[in-house]
Amino acid sequence: MKATTAHPSRSSGFRALADNINEKRAQCSKLTRIFAESAESTDLASRYGYDRWLVGRFLEYVPNVKDFMDEMERPPTKYIRVNTLKTTSEDLESRLCSKGFDLKRTVIPEVLAVKKAPMTTGATNEYLLGHYYIQDLSSCMAVDALDVSEAQAVLDVAAAPGGKTTFMAQRMKNTGSIIALEPSEKRARSMSFNLARCGVYNTCILKIDGLHAERLQRKFDRVLLDAPCSCEGVIAKDLTRKTSHTPQDVDYCSNRQDKLIDAAARMVKPGGILVYSTCSFAPEENEMVVDTLLKKFDNIEVEPLQYGSTGLTQFGDAVFDGQLKNTCRLYPHLHDTTGFFIARLRVS
Amino acid sequence: MISRALDTWGAFEFFKDRTLMVRENGKKTVCLVPSGFEAMAPMHPYIMGLAIGDLKKQFVPSMAGADLFARSGNRNEFYITVNENAEKLILYGRDVMGESILEASDMLGENELVIILNSRLEAIGIGRTRFAGRSLLQKGRITVTTLMDAGYYLREEG
Numbered sequence: 001m002k003a004t005t006a007h008p009s010r011s012s013g014f015r016a017l018a019d020n021i022n023e024k025r026a027q028c029s030k031l032t033r034i035f036a037e038s039a040e041s042t043d044l045a046s047r048y049g050y051d052r053w054l055v056g057r058f059l060e061y062v063p064n065v066k067d068f069m070d071e072m073e074r075p076p077t078k079y080i081r082v083n084t085l086k087t088t089s090e091d092l093e094s095r096l097c098s099k100g101f102d103l104k105r106t107v108i109p110e111v112l113a114v115k116k117a118p119m120t121t122g123a124t125n126e127y128l129l130g131h132y133y134i135q136d137l138s139s140c141m142a143v144d145a146l147d148v149s150e151a152q153a154v155l156d157v158a159a160a161p162g163g164k165t166t167f168m169a170q171r172m173k174n175t176g177s178i179i180a181l182e183p184s185e186k187r188a189r190s191m192s193f194n195l196a197r198c199g200v201y202n203t204c205i206l207k208i209d210g211l212h213a214e215r216l217q218r219k220f221d222r223v224l225l226d227a228p229c230s231c232e233g234v235i236a237k238d239l240t241r242k243t244s245h246t247p248q249d250v251d252y253c254s255n256r257q258d259k260l261i262d263a264a265a266r267m268v269k270p271g272g273i274l275v276y277s278t279c280s281f282a283p284e285e286n287e288m289v290v291d292t293l294l295k296k297f298d299n300i301e302v303e304p305l306q307y308g309s310t311g312l313t314q315f316g317d318a319v320f321d322g323q324l325k326n327t328c329r330l331y332p333h334l335h336d337t338t339g340f341f342i343a344r345l346r347v348s
Numbered sequence: 349m350i351s352r353a354l355d356t357w358g359a360f361e362f363f364k365d366r367t368l369m370v371r372e373n374g375k376k377t378v379c380l381v382p383s384g385f386e387a388m389a390p391m392h393p394y395i396m397g398l399a400i401g402d403l404k405k406q407f408v409p410s411m412a413g414a415d416l417f418a419r420s421g422n423r424n425e426f427y428i429t430v431n432e433n434a435e436k437l438i439l440y441g442r443d444v445m446g447e448s449i450l451e452a453s454d455m456l457g458e459n460e461l462v463i464i465l466n467s468r469l470e471a472i473g474i475g476r477t478r479f480a481g482r483s484l485l486q487k488g489r490i491t492v493t494t495l496m497d498a499g500y501y502l503r504e505e506g
Contacts, residue, residue, distance in 0.1 A: 086415075128439055128498045129470055130415075177382050182394075192395045196412040197501045201380045201398035204388050216391075 032247040032254070032284050033316040035060060044069060050242045054232075061283065061312055064333065071333035076236045078114040078121055079106070080132040081140055081163075085170045085199045087131045095126055107307060108140045110170070113336075130197040135163045138233075138330045138340035141307055142226060142277040143167040145328075145344045148176075152221040156180040157210035157264045160187035162194035164226055169200040178203040179220075181210050213263050223274045225264040227257045227289075233279035233339020236332055254284040261293050265300065268347040274300075276343045281329075283315040286341040290327060291320040293345075302326040303344045308335055311343070350378055353407030357463070358422030369396065376403040380416070406461070409474060411498055414463045418471040425453030427463045428475070428484070428492065435466045438473045439499040444492035452484045462492065473497035 035041075035056040045055040048069045055065075062068050080103075082089045089110065093103055100118035114121055121127070121134055148154055148168050159165050159180035168178055180203055182188040188205050195203055208215060210225070230253050235241045261276055268274050278285050290311075294300060302323035311327030313320050330340040350368060354360045369386065371377045381397030388396060400413030409417060418427070430438065434448030450467065458480045464473035475492040477484060484491045 122502070125435060125439060125466075125472075125498075128502065129472070130498075175382070177385060179388070185394075188394045193501045193504065195395065196398060196410070197498075199398065199412060199415055202382045203395070204381075204385055204393045204397065205395040206388075206391055207394050208391075 032250040032282070033057065033060075033318075034247060035316070048073065048242070049239075053247060054242070058281070061315060062281065062331065063309070067333045068331060072236045074236065076136075076332060076338055077336050078117070079135060079137045079140070080112050080114060080121060081108075081135045081167060082110045082112065082132050083130055083166070083170055083198050084110060085174060086129065087126075092126060092131050095131075096124065099124065106137055108137060108144055110167075111135075111137050111140050113137070128197075130199055133163055133166055133194070133198065135167070136338045136340075138279070138335075138337035138342075139163055139226075139277075140167060141305075141328075141330070141337075141340070142224070142275055142342050143171065145305055145342050146222050146224055146273060146275045148172050148222050150175045152176045153218075154178045154222045154224070155213065155216070155220040155264075155267050157213060157223065157225040157260065157267075158182070158228060159205070160184065160191040162191040164224060165191070165203055166194060166198040166200055168222075168224070169195075169198070169202055172202060174200065174202045176202060179216065180205045181208050181213060183207055183209040210260050211263050213267050216267070218267075219269040219272070220267055221269055221272050223264050223268050223272065224277075225260055225274065226277045227253075227260055227285075229253050229257070229278040229280040229285050230282060231279055232281045233330075233341075236338065250280075250282050250284055253280070254282070254289065257285055257289045258292055261289055262296065265293060265297060265345070265347065270299075270347060272347050273303075274345040274347060276345065278341050279338055280341065281331075281339050283312050283318075286329075286343075287312050287315065287320050287324045287327060288318065290343045290345070291318075291324060294321045294323065297347075299348045301346045301348065303346050305342060305344055308340075308342070311341070349403060349407055353401070353409075354417075356407075356424075357409065357417040357420075357426060358424045359417040359420040361422065362416070362420035368400075370403065371396065371399075377401070378403060378407070378413075408461065408495075409463065411471070411474065411496055411500060414471040414474055415498075418463060418465060418469060423465070423469065425455045426460065427465055428452040428456075429465045429467065429469065430472075432467060435472055438464060438494055438497050441494060441497055441499060441503070443490040443494050444475060445487075446483075446485050446489050446491040447487040449485050449491065454481045456480060456484060461495075464492070464494070464497075471498070 041056040045052040102116035103112040160182040304326040308328035327343040401409040429451040
């Protein structure tokens with residue numbers, strides 16, 4: 001077994017595996033870290049049905065891994081976001097409660113947790129009329145972090161299916177403008193239905209890949225990049241994800257996210273905000289992406305957020321800029337949300 | 349034609365200071381857009397603003413347009429109100445029975461476009477009358493054909 005160097009790491013015996021693939025991983029700081037198997041990782045992987053490489057990584061950074069994996073076996077809490085373009089929280093609560101729903105307020109004023117539902121949450125008349133959107137609390141926190149307001153110019157770099165876009169539109173009271181980028185015809189179509197159902201008219205969908213955002217030839221007050229990712233954070237919603245992705249998938253996503261965040265950062269006006277988010281736990285898709293950006297741009301600061309756990313400042317052999325502690329990690333067992341990562345970046 | 353249509357639906361005041369654009373893509377769709385969005389047109393956006401209706405021989409509102417018109421508050425004779433039972437059926441694409449209509453203007457003619465409201469005065473569909481005036485309320489018959497309903501979003505998307 002070959003030892004890698006020595007940055008202090010959480011596991012006292014971090015070692016890269018000795019075969020060729022992992023030697024290459026150690027040489028390239030951006031490749032997905034694989035950790036030596038332990039009795040604990042093997043046991044947990046076997047018990048909960050995960051690939052062992054994934055559990056080995058969880059043991060490096062997830063607090064209370066056993067509680068975490070127990071929680072991932074349970075159906076996640078459902079949340080709905082009141083569409084204030086069409087109704088109020090009070091009115092919607094009253095209507096749904098009269099139908100037998102039990103709803104609870106959350107830290108985001110527009111978001112309600114569905115504690116009891118007598119029917120499928122998307123089967124109500126109120127849903128069809130666009131009075132609410134089914135959206136996880138973590139996703140809404142990303143929009144809350146962006147702090148949009150009326151009359152602003154906003155860019156949503158990877159917009160479909162439109163949950164965050166419609167939330168931004170309602171926070172903007174349908175004023176200003178949102179440019180939503182979505183290169184896939186199918187996803188853009190699905191998004192158009194969501195925008196129409198929610199009564200959003202300040203948004204324009206362009207079928208452009210976020211990597212080519214510079215074609216817009218303008219800058220924005222706010223830019224949101226909810227990046228395509230390996231979706232580890234939604235394992236509780238789709239248990240096949242325990243074994244359906246590989247370290248190579250994380251590599252691919254991370255590489256693409258580097259490019260996307262670079263493109264997104266260039267679209268922000270001085271003084272504006274970029275929010276980067278994923279529904280992955282992988283540091284290579286989260287802190288490392290932001291860290292790489294900070295190394296490229298000296299006019300970007302990571303601003304602190306008011307929710308979740310702090311971001312990692314190191315992972316395996318990688319040590320990140322100290323500002324990464326201002327990012328936010330959301331875990332199902334600690335925050336009752338899907339897994340999520342949010343970074344709020346101020347461009348000066 | 350657009351101004352006349354907005355007036356017909358009682359929505360002229362709401363739209364008078366807003367920007368509307370017509371998108372031609374096999375049909376003419378009227379879109380409510382924020383000011384300044386005209387500059388995006390050369391980029392051939394997939395969607396620009398909110399499609400409020402199509403220009404055919406007459407202006408036919410979309411569901412999103414119907415919702416905005418109903419909210420503008422100036423509901424005139426081209427709106428009918430139905431009961432809760434009918435609301436559930438309409439949202440599955442069913443037509444309107446006369447006995448489920450709570451309110452309809454005597455001035456409505458046959459073959460008129462109407463916006464269908466629920467008891468909370470929210471737009472749930474767009475229909476066409478099969479009868480005129482009080483005949484719309486006759487029992488045991490379908491009196492309004494549902495052309496489009498708010499359940500359409502999910503059926504089309506799926």
